[in-house]
Amino acid sequence: MEVRSWYNTREEIEVNSPSRVDGIDLKQESFQRWSYSTFLQELGQRLNNPQRSVATSIILCQRFFTRQSLAKNDPKTISIICMFIAGKVEGSPRPVDDVITKAYRVLHGKEPSTEVCERLKGAVLTGEKFVLSTLRFDLEIEHPYEPALDWVRRSVKVEMDARRLSQAAWNFLNDGLRSSLCLQFRPSQIAAAAIYLGSRITNVKLPCDGEKDWWLEFHVTKRQLSEICNQMLEIYQQDFLIPVKHEAMSNSVCHHLEYKFGDGGLLRPEQRT
Numbered sequence: 001m002e003v004r005s006w007y008n009t010r011e012e013i014e015v016n017s018p019s020r021v022d023g024i025d026l027k028q029e030s031f032q033r034w035s036y037s038t039f040l041q042e043l044g045q046r047l048n049n050p051q052r053s054v055a056t057s058i059i060l061c062q063r064f065f066t067r068q069s070l071a072k073n074d075p076k077t078i079s080i081i082c083m084f085i086a087g088k089v090e091g092s093p094r095p096v097d098d099v100i101t102k103a104y105r106v107l108h109g110k111e112p113s114t115e116v117c118e119r120l121k122g123a124v125l126t127g128e129k130f131v132l133s134t135l136r137f138d139l140e141i142e143h144p145y146e147p148a149l150d151w152v153r154r155s156v157k158v159e160m161d162a163r164r165l166s167q168a169a170w171n172f173l174n175d176g177l178r179s180s181l182c183l184q185f186r187p188s189q190i191a192a193a194a195i196y197l198g199s200r201i202t203n204v205k206l207p208c209d210g211e212k213d214w215w216l217e218f219h220v221t222k223r224q225l226s227e228i229c230n231q232m233l234e235i236y237q238q239d240f241l242i243p244v245k246h247e248a249m250s251n252s253v254c255h256h257l258e259y260k261f262g263d264g265g266l267l268r269p270e271q272r273t
Contacts, residue, residue, distance in 0.1 A: 197233075
């Protein structure tokens with residue numbers, strides 16, 4: 001069966017989502033996306049899952065909610081199911097009991113009772129079939145980590161600069177999972193934006209290849225790069241609560257750099273003194 005593309009415009013995602021049809025407004029849906037993505041990051045760490053597996057779980061969850069409504073599906077339950085599926089997809093499977101127990105600890109700060117554990121296990125195993133059918137069993141996901149890190153390794157010759165830029169880009173890619181970018185743009189395009197933003201935070205100069213713009217290697221236009229960068233920065237300006245561990249990054253991005261994207265201003269940030 002042919003599966004339609006998972007990529008849509010931001011307007012299509014924000015206006016036509018199943019949750020919007022059921023009366024959930026954009027702000028609430030954005031918060032829920034941020035919330036279940038943050039939950040999955042923490043759950044993945046508790047399970048010692050590779051970041052690729054964590055990212056897959058988040059993308060599966062986001063894709064699910066492009067076809068199903070938040071009003072009819074508990075986002076935390078769907079998140080747990082997506083983590084369980086992602087582990088098997090990415091070669092880091094975890095026993096369902098382990099996933100459930102650690103998820104309960106993250107959510108409630110205590111161990112689940114035997115009765116609760118059995119009930120959740122039944123919900124996850126039953127819900128797995130529903131999630132897979134909603135996704136039409138399309139579990140093939142590419143990530144931006146490899147193209148971003150590979151480009152930095154090849155293009156930045158100073159080892160310390162390469163290390164700093166790689167880490168900054170990695171952080172932006174992880175935080176970007178809390179937005180709908182993975183539903184709008186291809187991994188290579190998101191990778192280019194993370195490299196650019198990382199270079200501004202670390203003050204690492206990006207190399208030029210004659211008259212060829214560096215980002216063209218990522219098959220992204222200047223306009224797309226501008227849009228992705230702006231949406232990444234919006235993550236740090238949300239008016240709902242930001243966990244303490246993200247506060248430093250938020251302050252760093254918003255305080256030290258004022259970006260003027262669009263209107264020909266891309267790649268010319270104003271550095272605040």
